């Protein structure tokens with residue numbers, strides 16, 4: 387099952403729809419994350435080339451993928467051993483390996499980088515690949531903490547560059563944070579979102595230059611996406627905004643008042659002027675309306691961002 391995105395390209399008339407087919411995926415780095423991403427991409431019918439610095443590492447990566455798929459099959463196909471065996475064969479057939487990243491990206495629709503967390507090394511890698519990959523190829527980094535803009539700056543395809551932040555272990559974790567920089571085109575961003583869905587993941591959008599939701603909740607993500615990220619990425623039973631609504635803003639205010647009295651210089655416990663301006667009764671009325679109006683959510687949002 388190849389991943390197909392239909393979209394309207396900028397500059398074309400609205401009726402001119404172009405399709406981007408992400409069928410061939412190159413994953414650079416066959417470690418913990420790269421092998422996991424390779425496994426889910428191969429399981430969903432993509433042709434995957436996994437790249438690392440030596441054949442020995444790649445052998446271990448493939449062995450790891452095989453073991454991981456076998457565990458999935460044991461759990462999911464206990465009653466259907468033939469279907470399970472079919473999946474194992476399909477995944478292994480869909481994964482090839484290479485120690486030559488330049489060669490691997492030549493037929494690639496998407497390159498996902500999951501190498502060592504070092505800006506210079508990632509920039510050097512992408513600068514090289516930029517000269518060798520086809521023009522349509524989208525580049526994505528799985529970086530946890532680096533600026534995707536900074537990584538992309540070594541290439542000439544800023545519009546076709548974004549972040550795909552998977553979580554560990556990749557086959558188990560549903561969340562993918564899709565990161566767009568200020569230069570990432572809408573088409574690229576949408577393609578990365580769609581690709582993540584085809585992998586069976588739940589993507590959340592994070593259109594910022596420097597941060598990733600789960601690492602820094604202060605990014606420009608919607609409150610709904612922050613809630614999803616904290617649930618699927620950090621294993622919280624509820625997201626912070628959902629929880630605030632559930633606990634009640636009045637109770638949260640009392641808790642914060644207490645902490646603030648105990649530790650007045652700690653900015654984490656600073657008073658919320660917004661809540662302080664209102665009488666508790668009003669806060670409770672807003673809470674009661676939370677499912678019919680957005681207002682209560684906005685109050686919570688402002689309070690937590692203060």
Ligand SMILES: NC(=O)c1ccc[n+]([C@@H]2O[C@H](COP(=O)([O-])OP(=O)(O)OC[C@H]3O[C@@H](n4cnc5c(N)ncnc54)[C@H](O)[C@@H]3O)[C@@H](O)[C@H]2O)c1
Pocket residue numbers: 414415416417418419420437438439443487499500501502503504507511528529530531551552553554
């Ligand atoms: N480990 C996690 O929980 C986690 C979660 C999300 C994101 N990440 C990010 O994913 C990336 C990879 O993390 P990991 O835990 O898989 O690391 P890892 O050390 O397990 O794997 C990295 C792999 O990249 C290979 N490599 C290094 N330089 C290379 C190069 N120039 N070309 C080809 N291969 C190269 C290494 O040999 C190694 O096999 C990092 O950016 C990390 O921040 C990690």
